[in-house]
Amino acid sequence: MRSVRPAPISAFLFLFLALVGTAGCRRDDPAAARVPLVRVWCHQGQEAENQAMRAIAAAFNAAHAGRARVELTFFPDFQYNEKIAIAAAARDLPDALDLDGPLVARYVDAGLLAPLDAWFTPAELADFLPTIRTQGTIDGRLYALGAFDSAVVLYYDRELLAAAGVEPPPAGRGWTWNEFLAACEKLHASGVEPVAFHMNESADEWFTYAFSPVIWSNGGQLISSDGTSVRGVLASVENIAALQAWQAVFKNNYAATDPVDPDPFGSGRTAMDWSGHWMAPSHVRTKGAALGAMPLPRVGARSVAPCGSWCWGVSAQARHPELAALWLKWVTDPQHGIAPIVRANGAVPARRSALALFPEYQNLPYRLFREQLETSAQPRPRTPFYATLTQRFAGALRDIARGDEVAGRLQAAEREVQAVIDRRRPAAAPAAVSSSP
Amino acid sequence: MTSWKKAQSRAAPWFLLPALALLAMFVVWPMLRAFGWSFTNADLLAPEQARWSGLDNYSDLLADPRFRRAFGNTALFALLVVPIQTVLAFLLALWVNRPEPAWRWLRAAFFLPVIVSMPVLAVLWTILYQPAHGGETGLVNAALSLVGLPAQAWLRDPHLALPAIAAMSIWQGVGLQMMVFLAGLQGVSRELLDAARIDGATAGQRVRHIVVPALRNTIVFVITVTTILAFRIFVQPYLMTRGGPGNSTLTVVQSIYEITFLSQNLGRACAATLLFLLLVGGLTLLQRRFTREERT
Numbered sequence: 001m002r003s004v005r006p007a008p009i010s011a012f013l014f015l016f017l018a019l020v021g022t023a024g025c026r027r028d029d030p031a032a033a034r035v036p037l038v039r040v041w042c043h044q045g046q047e048a049e050n051q052a053m054r055a056i057a058a059a060f061n062a063a064h065a066g067r068a069r070v071e072l073t074f075f076p077d078f079q080y081n082e083k084i085a086i087a088a089a090a091r092d093l094p095d096a097l098d099l100d101g102p103l104v105a106r107y108v109d110a111g112l113l114a115p116l117d118a119w120f121t122p123a124e125l126a127d128f129l130p131t132i133r134t135q136g137t138i139d140g141r142l143y144a145l146g147a148f149d150s151a152v153v154l155y156y157d158r159e160l161l162a163a164a165g166v167e168p169p170p171a172g173r174g175w176t177w178n179e180f181l182a183a184c185e186k187l188h189a190s191g192v193e194p195v196a197f198h199m200n201e202s203a204d205e206w207f208t209y210a211f212s213p214v215i216w217s218n219g220g221q222l223i224s225s226d227g228t229s230v231r232g233v234l235a236s237v238e239n240i241a242a243l244q245a246w247q248a249v250f251k252n253n254y255a256a257t258d259p260v261d262p263d264p265f266g267s268g269r270t271a272m273d274w275s276g277h278w279m280a281p282s283h284v285r286t287k288g289a290a291l292g293a294m295p296l297p298r299v300g301a302r303s304v305a306p307c308g309s310w311c312w313g314v315s316a317q318a319r320h321p322e323l324a325a326l327w328l329k330w331v332t333d334p335q336h337g338i339a340p341i342v343r344a345n346g347a348v349p350a351r352r353s354a355l356a357l358f359p360e361y362q363n364l365p366y367r368l369f370r371e372q373l374e375t376s377a378q379p380r381p382r383t384p385f386y387a388t389l390t391q392r393f394a395g396a397l398r399d400i401a402r403g404d405e406v407a408g409r410l411q412a413a414e415r416e417v418q419a420v421i422d423r424r425r426p427a428a429a430p431a432a433v434s435s436s437p
Numbered sequence: 438m439t440s441w442k443k444a445q446s447r448a449a450p451w452f453l454l455p456a457l458a459l460l461a462m463f464v465v466w467p468m469l470r471a472f473g474w475s476f477t478n479a480d481l482l483a484p485e486q487a488r489w490s491g492l493d494n495y496s497d498l499l500a501d502p503r504f505r506r507a508f509g510n511t512a513l514f515a516l517l518v519v520p521i522q523t524v525l526a527f528l529l530a531l532w533v534n535r536p537e538p539a540w541r542w543l544r545a546a547f548f549l550p551v552i553v554s555m556p557v558l559a560v561l562w563t564i565l566y567q568p569a570h571g572g573e574t575g576l577v578n579a580a581l582s583l584v585g586l587p588a589q590a591w592l593r594d595p596h597l598a599l600p601a602i603a604a605m606s607i608w609q610g611v612g613l614q615m616m617v618f619l620a621g622l623q624g625v626s627r628e629l630l631d632a633a634r635i636d637g638a639t640a641g642q643r644v645r646h647i648v649v650p651a652l653r654n655t656i657v658f659v660i661t662v663t664t665i666l667a668f669r670i671f672v673q674p675y676l677m678t679r680g681g682p683g684n685s686t687l688t689v690v691q692s693i694y695e696i697t698f699l700s701q702n703l704g705r706a707c708a709a710t711l712l713f714l715l716l717v718g719g720l721t722l723l724q725r726r727f728t729r730e731e732r733t
Contacts, residue, residue, distance in 0.1 A: 398679070
């Protein structure tokens with residue numbers, strides 16, 4: 001037996017690995033190679049939503065044949081933000097990308113996004129809902145625009161309320177917290193589950209998104225207005241009072257913590273549902289004319305609604321920024337972008353001219369979504385520390401719902417978030433000498 | 438013969454080269470990068486702007502109450518899991534170590550949780566641990582009430598959440614260690630066991646004086662692997678409690694994940710990972726010192 005010749009085998013192995021490594025990058029279509037390619041990243045939603053996105057991209061490519069070609073890449077939404085972070089570290093961001101609204105401030109802080117002001121006329125911008133513009137505006141400049149927004153309302157079953165002797169507020173108005181608790185008390189006594197809070201949501205974001213309005217309605221905030229400090233803000237007197245009011249719902253067994261019913265109106269045993277626009281189609285179907293919707297109850301003087309959703313930005317490293325902006329205009333165009341995606345995901349159209357395409361916005365509950373976004377909705381805080389803030393705040397809300405003492409739990413969350421902020425300060429301000437001991 | 442051997446040793450580096458190159462590229466180089474970054478304030482989104490910060494990351498982490506809590510929780514978890522899981526796996530292996538085919542089913546049943554995906558098991562056990570609400574209650578509490586014990590809010594009670602997750606993890610992982618012990622048991626000398634039986638040794642004596650010494654290396658291996666796996670705990674608490682209530686089920690890996698992807702503080706994350714590596718590596722070495730393998 002002769003000895004083996006290892007060098008060729010080794011070379012073959014390397015060649016094989018190299019080929020495998022580059023196989024994904026090969027493109028053989030010579031016609032397509034001449035047209036500038038716009039790389040676009042997108043989070044994966046429901047299948048209908050993904051198909052709508054693909055159709056929107058196909059229509060863009062057809063309309064811009066010879067000028068630009070969009071290549072859409074989907075990533076699972078539970079690790080989408082991690083994917084962006086890794087790509088940013090590797091300087092491998094696409095030209096345009098889909099972003100989670102509250103995280104835009106962090107990407108701007110790290111210099112990943114290019115401002116959009118130059119690409120949109122004031123008239124075009126005025127057509128967008130104010131909440132969408134605010135969500136994408138960091139330090140006075142616009143960095144992100146979305147095709148849709150979101151809404152949370154208090155849905156209710158008129159028949160169950162009437163049976164319990166509860167009078168809903170006049171159309172377009174919400175309850176004070178005491179009125180809300182009194183209604184819960186009557187419903188509880190009548191033998192139904194008063195309200196669903198969806199406390200089993202696995203995503204931290206549900207808690208911050210859905211229940212920050214309770215704090216805001218009492219004049220509180222999650223973080224200072226400039227987004228750089230939670231000291232004395234997160235555990236403020238206003239926030240403690242607001243969340244004590246919120247906790248009363250659980251202490252009195254008006255809402256379940258777990259197990260909970262994912263479709264509270266499906267069983268017919270729950271009278272009210274604190275939930276988002278995504279429940280509207282199934283609630284309308286289940287309850288028909290018996291379905292009512294009101295703004296969220298308020299602890300203090302004004303009722304506040306949450307808002308915000310996925311939106312689009314242009315990478316600061318984009319090879320074709322003008323074409324990426326063209327894509328943004330296309331996905332936020334009422335006919336080409338907003339109508340198809342909103343038909344697929346049921347979110348609230350982000351432009352007034354697009355709202356006109358949806359007749360259901362004349363009726364409840366949809367009418368209320370729009371009213372809220374025009375008047376009383378508040379975006380989540382725009383701060384580079386949002387990811388940590390929302391996680392720790394959500395943890396505090398979970399514990400408070402389960403009976404933790406409110407002030408102490410909020411103070412613990414405040415300390416933890418502030419510690420994370422303090423650690424980043426030297427990097428944020430180059431003048432600083434060293435970190436505090 | 439010698440020329441053949443020479444050719445072999447000349448050829449060896451070429452065969453090693455692909456593996457070494459891949460190891461260097463995907464293990465050694467990243468670890469060196471991480472080591473370098475751990476002394477900087479590197480931002481995950483802009484690592485090229487990193488500036489030297491000395492030992493700040495390390496001293497900060499060691500002083501951070503949240504990170505210390507994570508270490509404490511993880512150590513407690515390992516302390517609960519390693520002895521119980523090892524002993525249980527050993528006893529199960531002794532029990533199912535029979536040649537009749539029917540026992541295969543029992544072995545398979547104990548091994549099944551190992552191959553089921555952890556997220557599925559986490560959801561399942563969250564339901565099993567559910568406290569009573571209205572007419573519904575989790576199976577665990579239902580079983581407790583059958584024997585007259587009060588229902589517990591397993592995953593919501595700061596004192597019970599970690600032990601509850603440990604119990605679930607033991608149930609999930611014990612099958613793998615049982616298999617390792619079973620394999621080891623096949624090497625125990627039949628003759629010795631039979632001779633001991635004839636000499637009047639009880640079952641307990643045979644296990645203590647013949648089986649355990651014969652399985653010494655297997656036991657060392659199982660303890661080492663279980664310790665490493667226990668310290669890497671992440672999925673179960675992350676899915677079942679998100680580290681709560683309070684920070685009572687926060688683990689080291691979860692806090693490394695948070696530092697990396699929520700605070701996006703790459704320098705600190707690298708420091709935390711290296712501290713973690715140091716701890717697990719040190720513990721493993723310590724264990725091997727005290728439970729030295731026998732080489733024959």
